[in-house]
Amino acid sequence: MNIPSQIVTLLAGIILTLVSLWYGQNHHLLPIAASEVAPLVDSLFDTMMVIGTGIFLLVNGILIYSVIKFRRDPNDDTDGPPVHGNIPLEIVWTAIPAVIVLGLSIYSFDVYQAEGGQDPMDHSVAHHGKNHTQMAKMSGAAVAAPLIADSQGVDATPLMSEDLPPKQEAPALGTVSPKVGDSTKPTEFVVNAAGMQYAWLFTYPDTEVVAGELHVPINRNVLINISANDVIHAFWVPEFRLKQDAVPGRQTEVRFVANRLGEYPLICAELCGAYHGAMKTKIVVESQADFDTWLQTQIASAEVGLDRAIATTPATLTEVEYLAPYAKEIGVTAGVLQQLQPAAAKSVHAPSIS
Amino acid sequence: MTQAAQYQEKANLLAHGSEPENNWRQYFGFSTDHKVIGIQYLVTTFIFYLVGGVLATLVRTELATPESDFVSREVYNSLFTVHATVMIFLWIVPAATGGFGNYLVPLMIGARDMAFPRLNAIAFWIIPPAGILLMSSFLVGAPGSGWTSYPPLSLISGKAGEMIWILSVLMLGTSSILAAVNFIVTIVKMRIPGMGFNQMPLFCWAMLATSFLALVATPVLAGALILLSFDLIVGTNFFNPTGGGDPVVYQHMFWFYSHPAVYIMILPVFGMISEIVSVHSRKPIFGYKAIAYSSIAICGLGLIVWAHHMFTSGTPPWLRMFFMITSMIIAVPTGIKVFSWLATIWGGKLRLESPLLFAMGFISLFVIGGISGVMVASVPWDIHVHDTYFIVAHLHYVLFGGSVFGLYAAFYHWFPKITGKMLNDTWGKLHFALSYVGFNLAFMPMHKLGIEGMNRRIAEYDPKFAALNLLCTIGAYLLAVSTLPFLVNVCWSWAYGKPASDNPWGALTLEWMTTSPPPVENFEADPVLATGPYDYGMGSRATQVNVPFSDPHSPGLSAGPSSTLRAKADPVVAAMPSDRQGESNNR
Numbered sequence: 034m035n036i037p038s039q040i041v042t043l044l045a046g047i048i049l050t051l052v053s054l055w056y057g058q059n060h061h062l063l064p065i066a067a068s069e070v071a072p073l074v075d076s077l078f079d080t081m082m083v084i085g086t087g088i089f090l091l092v093n094g095i096l097i098y099s100v101i102k103f104r105r106d107p108n109d110d111t112d113g114p115p116v117h118g119n120i121p122l123e124i125v126w127t128a129i130p131a132v133i134v135l136g137l138s139i140y141s142f143d144v145y146q147a148e149g150g151q152d153p154m155d156h157s158v159a160h161h162g163k164n165h166t167q168m169a170k171m172s173g174a175a176v177a178a179p180l181i182a183d184s185q186g187v188d189a190t191p192l193m194s195e196d197l198p199p200k201q202e203a204p205a206l207g208t209v210s211p212k213v214g215d216s217t218k219p220t221e222f223v224v225n226a227a228g229m230q231y232a233w234l235f236t237y238p239d240t241e242v243v244a245g246e247l248h249v250p251i252n253r254n255v256l257i258n259i260s261a262n263d264v265i266h267a268f269w270v271p272e273f274r275l276k277q278d279a280v281p282g283r284q285t286e287v288r289f290v291a292n293r294l295g296e297y298p299l300i301c302a303e304l305c306g307a308y309h310g311a312m313k314t315k316i317v318v319e320s321q322a323d324f325d326t327w328l329q330t331q332i333a334s335a336e337v338g339l340d341r342a343i344a345t346t347p348a349t350l351t352e353v354e355y356l357a358p359y360a361k362e363i364g365v366t367a368g369v370l371q372q373l374q375p376a377a378a379k380s381v382h383a384p385s386i387s
Numbered sequence: 388m389t390q391a392a393q394y395q396e397k398a399n400l401l402a403h404g405s406e407p408e409n410n411w412r413q414y415f416g417f418s419t420d421h422k423v424i425g426i427q428y429l430v431t432t433f434i435f436y437l438v439g440g441v442l443a444t445l446v447r448t449e450l451a452t453p454e455s456d457f458v459s460r461e462v463y464n465s466l467f468t469v470h471a472t473v474m475i476f477l478w479i480v481p482a483a484t485g486g487f488g489n490y491l492v493p494l495m496i497g498a499r500d501m502a503f504p505r506l507n508a509i510a511f512w513i514i515p516p517a518g519i520l521l522m523s524s525f526l527v528g529a530p531g532s533g534w535t536s537y538p539p540l541s542l543i544s545g546k547a548g549e550m551i552w553i554l555s556v557l558m559l560g561t562s563s564i565l566a567a568v569n570f571i572v573t574i575v576k577m578r579i580p581g582m583g584f585n586q587m588p589l590f591c592w593a594m595l596a597t598s599f600l601a602l603v604a605t606p607v608l609a610g611a612l613i614l615l616s617f618d619l620i621v622g623t624n625f626f627n628p629t630g631g632g633d634p635v636v637y638q639h640m641f642w643f644y645s646h647p648a649v650y651i652m653i654l655p656v657f658g659m660i661s662e663i664v665s666v667h668s669r670k671p672i673f674g675y676k677a678i679a680y681s682s683i684a685i686c687g688l689g690l691i692v693w694a695h696h697m698f699t700s701g702t703p704p705w706l707r708m709f710f711m712i713t714s715m716i717i718a719v720p721t722g723i724k725v726f727s728w729l730a731t732i733w734g735g736k737l738r739l740e741s742p743l744l745f746a747m748g749f750i751s752l753f754v755i756g757g758i759s760g761v762m763v764a765s766v767p768w769d770i771h772v773h774d775t776y777f778i779v780a781h782l783h784y785v786l787f788g789g790s791v792f793g794l795y796a797a798f799y800h801w802f803p804k805i806t807g808k809m810l811n812d813t814w815g816k817l818h819f820a821l822s823y824v825g826f827n828l829a830f831m832p833m834h835k836l837g838i839e840g841m842n843r844r845i846a847e848y849d850p851k852f853a854a855l856n857l858l859c860t861i862g863a864y865l866l867a868v869s870t871l872p873f874l875v876n877v878c879w880s881w882a883y884g885k886p887a888s889d890n891p892w893g894a895l896t897l898e899w900m901t902t903s904p905p906p907v908e909n910f911e912a913d914p915v916l917a918t919g920p921y922d923y924g925m926g927s928r929a930t931q932v933n934v935p936f937s938d939p940h941s942p943g944l945s946a947g948p949s950s951t952l953r954a955k956a957d958p959v960v961a962a963m964p965s966d967r968q969g970e971s972n973n974r
Binding site: 062063064070073074077078081084085088089092093095096099100103104105106109110111112113114115116117118119122123126127130131134135137138141142144145148263264265267269271272274275276277278280281282283285298300301302303304305306307308309310311 | 389390391455459460461464531532533537539540543544628629631632633634635668669670671672673674675676677699700701704707708711712715716718719722723725726727729730732733734735736737738739747750751754755758759761762765766767768770771773774775834835838839840842843844845846847848849893921922923924925
């Protein structure tokens with residue numbers, strides 16, 4: 034049967050498009066989506082998968098077809114046809130990718146906008162009145178204040194907003210306090226997160242509760258103020274599709290609305306030393322009632338824990354003893370929390386290397 | 388033998404030299420011959436490639452199981468840090484630019500050596516001590532803060548190892564800068580008469596763009612590393628937040644070099660692929676100028692995309708958007724190259740031997756790295772996958788599936804010229820099959836791992852990722868084994884292989900217009916361009932030329948493009964495609 038080549042090309046194009054469209058929606062690569070922005074990121078990825086699958090099939094299809102069809106006859110020593118270019122074709126394959134990447138840029142910008150990333154007015158004082166006063170109070174070398182504040186080895190003290198390094202906002206476009214998440218909505222719930230080798234410490238400023246795992250109520254606009262005590266860490270919740278580095282000397286923030294009950298891994302994604310792989314905890318998204326109950330237990334056990342902290346000499350704990358619970362991925366409880374103290378003592382020498 | 392190749396070879400009969408005497412001692416000394424230096428680079432860097440491969444295998448062995456049970460966590464961090472440093476600074480960059488660049492550029496442009504032969508030798512002899520220095524760091528506690536060496540972590544983990552790392556990378560950077568100066572001067576000033584920029588082989592275009600990038604970007608890395616070493620040993624506070632320094636400034640300076648470094652590693656390979664695809668498809672390269680100028684476009688754009696490595700770090704939103712758009716636009720010139728190669732292959736007469744297999748393997752794997760590259764350029768997606776195995780997969784598709792497959796293609800293609808012996812094609816095909824399967828097995832599953840939540844640079848991981856990681860490790864072992872056929876093939880063929888003719892592939896570029904291996908000064912007489920570098924299939928011209936193509940006594944009277952016989956280039960034999968008006972009427 035002799036089918037005209039245009040028909041064959043058309044059919045191949047249609048099949049390629051259909052396969053790409055199908056695979057872009059059915060790749061099963063993404064984990065559960067548990068925050069409000071996650072579905073937006075996911076559909077962006079699906080779109081890129083459709084385009085990517087199409088390009089992949091096109092390129093590899095041409096290669097495989099060529100290998101089969103254009104093999105040289107071993108006895109044929111002549112050259113192929115002397116085609117050295119085709120301007121309209123070259124314009125097409127320059128223009129189409131250009132349009133695709135510009136489209137993807139615009140789409141990505143849109144998703145980023147919805148995540149609350151790009152807000153030109155966000156660096157204005159109105160949004161950060163409180164931090165503005167901090168900036169007046171802490172200038173110059175005082176940037177290091179939170180780093181040396183722990184020199185007494187009492188790291189389990191709550192990380193209050195005053196202890197956070199200031200947001201470094203330049204007056205114009207050059208804002209350097211990185212943030213991710215929608216800051217246009219009113220903040221309903223604040224947690225201060227401090228990264229240190231090799232744990233996260235979460236402080237609930239209203240109650241001064243300190244915890245090693247992050248509990249947040251569902252469907253609330255949560256703001257996490259992130260700081261780092263020693264080296265760079267990164268706050269990553271794969272199920273939220275959000276990540277923000279914790280940079281020593283400056284405050285960063287993540288905002289999210291968790292909309293699915295459950296426990297999700299909270300991972301340090303920036304290499305922070307030998308036990309980087311063990312630096313993870315969990316984020317628990319629970320109903321307001323469950324959250325309140327948990328908070329009350331924390332307040333109660335914190336008091337007990339503080340007594341025990343005074344009674345023991347945590348400095349004698351070795352690093353391994355300290356880290357054992359993390360390696361086994363046991364959630365950090367108030368009882369374990371006191372063991373964080375040698376880490377704090379350890380972290381103190383980090384900034385003092387100068 | 389095709390007609391185009393016959394024309395070119397006939398015109399260059401005089402340029403043929405006699406085979407050089409083989410003196411193995413020169414390969415261990417301070418030779419100023421670019422060919423000796425090229426071989427020195429290739430052999431040295433390949434040894435370091437094997438070292439880096441052993442480190443990679445150790446890393447994958449640790450990751451075969453979720454627990455940290457093979458090496459200590461500190462050693463694990465050193466393994467991946469040194470692995471990356473070796474593969475980038477001691478293998479891909481020096482092998483592609485120093486090795487093949489040195490060997491091929493003077494031959495391709497008809498020069499007798501590089502512009503600054505002694506500088507060239509110095510650039511090479513910096514490499515072995517720097518490499519040995521880096522390896523020696525394992526004696527004092529190797530650097531373990533990643534090849535990025537971000538402060539403050541790099542300032543507090545193992546000072547001796549970190550300092551050795553800085554010194555070693557500074558030396559390798561210096562070597563790279565020296566080589567870059569040499570290439571630019573050589574390519575701009577030393578082409579034979581009649582070879583304008585648009586008659587240069589595309590590999591020379593790629594080397595020009597690469598050298599420019601290396602020259603502009605490498606000093607910034609040197610600056611960053613010198614400041615970092617002050618922080619490390621003198622106690623200054625450039626990047627140390629405790630004293631008011633800013634770790635994010637280091638990241639900017641580091642990536643200002645290290646993103647262009649990706650193009651330093653891939654652009655020369657693009658050039659090699661352009662050569663190989665055209666020769667082995669027996670067709671002119673499709674869209675010469677588009678490929679040549681897209682190298683320049685990549686070079687320019689490559690300098691303004693660095694902050695896409697810092698989307699989750701200290702970058703303000705508007706900066707994230709700027710770098711997202713520039714990073715995505717780089718896909719356009721890269722796409723032009725890929726489509727041009729496909730169009731070159733399309734309808735050709737493919738000689739499906741090892742060089743073309745590796746070149747086609749390069750295209751099929753690099754395109755995956757390119758697609759995931761556009762994905763990670765998108766800020767919202769990068770915020771999710773930054774510092775995960777998705778990035779590990781992406782970078783290996785670009786640097787292994789891309790650069791290393793391209794380098795292998797180049798080894799198979801130019802080995803006959805370099806050694807005068809043919810490589811065994813059956814072993815070559817076995818090598819290709821093992822590498823291709825092993826590579827995809829090792830790195831394809833990493834995409835899924837990263838998306839699902841496995842972060843990179845970790846010695847232990849969530850047991851739910853165990854199955855895919857085991858698959859990756861098996862693939863990595865296969866990849867390690869795949870090197871053996873190549874090693875056996877090279878060693879055996881070099882000693883006992885079938886002697887290669889001067890132009891075994893019937894190519895048109897000038898390196899094939901001399902003996903294999905070439906004599907000390909490359910050509911006995913200046914070579915001439917009777918045809919363009921890619922004029923395959925253009926030999927059959929109806930119009931006969933009355934003057935001989937070459938005249939042994941007075942070359943100026945021959946019909947070459949440097950002929951004094953005519954004021955205007957003959958449209959039939961003109962070397963510049965733009966001068967060939969009416970050529971189709973002649974056919």
